[in-house]
Amino acid sequence: AQSVTQLDSHVSVSEGTPVLLRCNYSSSYSPSLFWYVQHPNKGLQLLLKYTSAATLVKGINGFEAEFKKSETSFHLTKPSAHMSDAAEYFCVVSAAAGNKLTFGGGTRVLVKP
Amino acid sequence: EAQVTQNPRYLITVTGKKLTVTCSQNMNHEYMSWYRQDPGLGLRQIYYSMNVEVTDKGDVPEGYKVSRKEKRNFPLILESPSPNQTSLYFCASSPWTSGSRGFFEQFFGPGTRLTVL
Numbered sequence: 001a002q003s004v005t006q007l008d009s010h011v012s013v014s015e016g017t018p019v020l021l022r023c024n025y026s027s028s029y030s031p032s033l034f035w036y037v038q039h040p041n042k043g044l045q046l047l048l049k050y051t052s053a054a055t056l057v058k059g060i061n062g063f064e065a066e067f068k069k070s071e072t073s074f075h076l077t078k079p080s081a082h083m084s085d086a087a088e089y090f091c092v093v094s095a096a097a098g099n100k101l102t103f104g105g106g107t108r109v110l111v112k113p
Numbered sequence: 114e115a116q117v118t119q120n121p122r123y124l125i126t127v128t129g130k131k132l133t134v135t136c137s138q139n140m141n142h143e144y145m146s147w148y149r150q151d152p153g154l155g156l157r158q159i160y161y162s163m164n165v166e167v168t169d170k171g172d173v174p175e176g177y178k179v180s181r182k183e184k185r186n187f188p189l190i191l192e193s194p195s196p197n198q199t200s201l202y203f204c205a206s207s208p209w210t211s212g213s214r215g216f217f218e219q220f221f222g223p224g225t226r227l228t229v230l
Binding site for chain 2: 044045099100101103105106
């Protein structure tokens, strides 16, 4: 069984300040972990993925995430928020067996000028 | 352009009136899946298909049917829609196969917003 908890349903940041989106997971297998972004009225886009290589993963648009097995966490960060980062972000886990994705509840990011 | 398309994008219907949401992909993927998105719940898998004529239930299959007669198409059928099926629906495809190892990205369609009155 696998599950994902995104610890904040909403995050508000000022433009140019750091962004931190928190994610904890549980999985019976060695997990693959991902962050997807959904801009308003758009589909989902893969931001980055962790698949048991380097624990610090770099994604698109300046985002990165760190896999911490001891803390079962996969937090997403960006050093400096941009207005275009306003979107909903989903932390996702995939079991080693099969292609099933389990989504967290989502974190909606608001960026203030 | 490689893509997943869904139709219609928006649909308002009434309880009990059968409807079909189409999904098509042009990437020759074997794996396809349907999800519904509800506030605070993220996306939950409804059904998936690992190949033509092979489909299986996801986490929330009640009230839905699917078929996979061709590799590129994976329609979602609501035989008798109810208001609790009002949601945003996403179709996805992936090059993953049952013999694959490792992660294969899922590519999502643009979504279909369904309202059942």
